[in-house]
Amino acid sequence: MEVQLQAPRPRRLLFFLICFFSGLATCRSAVDAPPTLIDSLPGFDGALPFRLETGYVTVDEENGGELFYYFIESEGDPRRDPLLLWLPGGDRCTVLQALLLQLGPLRFVIEPYNGTTATAPRLHHHPYSWTKAASVLFLDSPVGAGFSFSQNPKGYDVGEVSSSLQVKTFLTKWFTEHPDYLANPFYVGGASHAGKFVPFIAQKISEDIEAGMTPTVNLKGYLVGNPGISEGNFYEWKVPYLHGVAVISDQLYESIMENCQGHYTNPTNALCARDLERFDDLFGQIEHAHILYKKCDSVPSGPIDPIIERKILTEETGVLKHQPTCPPLDCQSYGGYLSYYWSNNNITRESLGIKKGSKDEWVLCDENDMPYSSDIESSLKYHRNMTSKGYRVLVYSGDHDAIIPFLGTESWVRSLNYPILDEWRAWHLDGQSAGFTITYKNNLTFATVKGGGHSVPEYQPERGLAIFSRWISGEPL
Template sequence: MSRRRVLDPVEAGALLLMAAFLLLCLRVSPGRAAPAGAEVTEFPGFHGVLPSKHYAGYITVGHEQQNRHLYYYLATSERNPTLDPVVIWINGGPACSGFSAFHHSIGPFKIEYSQVHVKDDPRATKNPYSWTKMASLLLVDSPAGVGYSYAENDDDYITNDTSRVADLYDFLSKWFAEYTEFMSNPFYVAGCSYSGVIVPVLAQEILKRNEEPYRMKINFKGYSLCNPAVDVDIENNAHVPYAFRVGLISEELFQSLVTTCTGRYWNNSNPSCQENMEQFYMQIKGINMEHILCPPCRYKMGITKEFMEYDYGQMFKRISKSSSHGLECHDQEQALEKLFDTNLGRAKLHAKEPEVSGRWKRCPKHIQYTRDILTLTEYHLNVTSKGYRVFLYSGDHSLLVPFSATMEWLKKLNYKETEKWHPWFVENQIAGYSIRYGSNILFATIKGAGHVPSDYLPFEAFVAYQRWIDGAASL
């Protein structure tokens, strides 16, 4: 009869360490801890194998009497999802679906534009400049009512910046509880345009909650913003000097504006200033605010206000294959609805049926959104003073939020310039200019790009972002 061998303490310890290591590997293996049924195996309009593991579903925020169900979509990194950062994209609008960015700039798919104006359903193809080449990308439809997200009470479709940030933090804390394998990954918050109002406030909320005892700690490392809303006065006052710098108004009118408005071009009650501002608006009438060189084609945003300080309507376009400089305009709203507002599309993406979540709209009209955070300086200072990484970048052809406005605002933070204004390069060509400030702040322009730089120059925007998030010494 064989006798059972008794392990000595060294062997037993080694086996315990091996078992612990295997459990750790299982824990950090992408997707192993994802909720049952969350994996996405097909994407609307795309034919082929997904480039990485994708997941989708809902996270409920609020409380029992006021439940709001926020839809999310996670595309894991194609490089190393175990170690690569997780980036949550906060869409602008201020109330537009995260699939806007997913399909037009940073996500793993892009629409084949030749399909937009034909009877066939639109098709999607792989995006060679997807952020999933360097990070896991998390999109969330926020606030409730946007995209596939929905609320159980109509009162929840009346919202503001403060409520939205509270919901987003609630979303993140519950999302990480379901996707624990990503808790140790570096975590970044990103957005463009109006999300400049949301991102730094959410960053501050994460840091504040991380300090609370018995609270789950989010491994926050920093945030990024492009052409961001940061201060109502600075952005609106920047339109006149920027328009003169790029040759949109005459020198005579500019000098008259300088004299009569005394530096305040927006919301100035001086009659002479107002008269000159009327001339200013006449001279820029028809200019595309999002890219001053592109045709003024916009598509229906569903904005609920008569006047918006920031998003006057997105313009999606492409670089023509026949010319490296030709730009074409396309109305994308119909294509997006064909992809996402169908029973088949909903089934593939684990979205609720229209009877529950409503019809899919990128920027639905029924949301009543109020901006209640007008300046973001204190939030940026609260985060950057602790040394967290920040990347601000601007398409230098945007009149909507000019790069010069962001630079003027940066000066108000009173951080020392550690690297002066200098060009940065992609494939031996100048791709823009950058400045580095103390407290880990990097600012860069993307030469020739508009309001959302990755829409216009996706390769250059991709290179800049990858260099920053990977911690390159400079762009």
């Protein structure tokens, strides 16, 4: 296992000297450690067939908050291919979920694993990685997600707005240290809950560009998959969607329409409450992320108290508190089960360059105990602002997702009231329809992916790569 560290750049050396001789308190975390270049990983046989860099960037000087990233260069021409920043969905879900389970160049070998062996779960090369078409910068955000951490517990008290601004800080510092990528076409992307803050981040970057801030990023647009835009529970679209796919009956659908009158979150009468209780019971019979898949228990999230998190910065406890129950091998959640043991393996952490004491236990999502403010009421205005400026935008949905049904996404895209440039039509892969798409004025494209679930590249990797690679290269779907 060879882990290489980049030599400090002259700028870093100068800053270290200034800090040393001046004794500036702010220098404590102002200079981030050099990134780690990785040529092999536990569980993968042989050298990695791509360039992988990991590292930390300090985004909260006062509290010592640091975001952890994985940067994978394009398998094509990294000096010319687009650069995509990919952000995780969920309040504090790790981006490693996207890297190893969805759109990255590695995936787990799905095979029996009892969680007790010292050997990490095995990995194999993923042929439909989005790195075929772009370099991808995977970011654990907000602070507390994945391997990102804070020295002071106060650093975990963030929300959608503050953590988005920290992402912008991250980009400023990352591009300063990676100026070779400033000329590459740059895009921001994310799925699910990230749909709320991806357009907000893109707008903040565009405002910096307009203000002449440096370094100047070559922002071209953004993309969101199965995106949320507000804190609504999407009952409004779950009801007609689940009726259309025969999960609820005509009678129940008509009763909900009559009794609830659009009031799904807080029923205004007993009849509506009764109907929604029956709806929830039927909804609970299917796998929400993909209605055709086997219903399985998901890998549980694991809350970590911020006080405990602060304690483990100085003590290596080595105790895993949220070991998941092993799901059946044919469950989609099995990959998440494997990721828990792979990421909590000491050799894995050493290979990735994880700071000792920074993270006691890695979990897929940590949504329960740490404070997180949902302070972006709706992202619709940011979508409107960015598309009005002419930035390229792709909104895509898996058509078998019952968490955020495509009907709701199609509806808010249509509500922008942009003229249609290319009418609703099928898009194809290998001579067959792979979904349907419509293109609007202002560089806005909406598309469905046939057979896709809540995460398109997880359930339909070949179609996911096709839609991404065509769109980001400027080709028609």
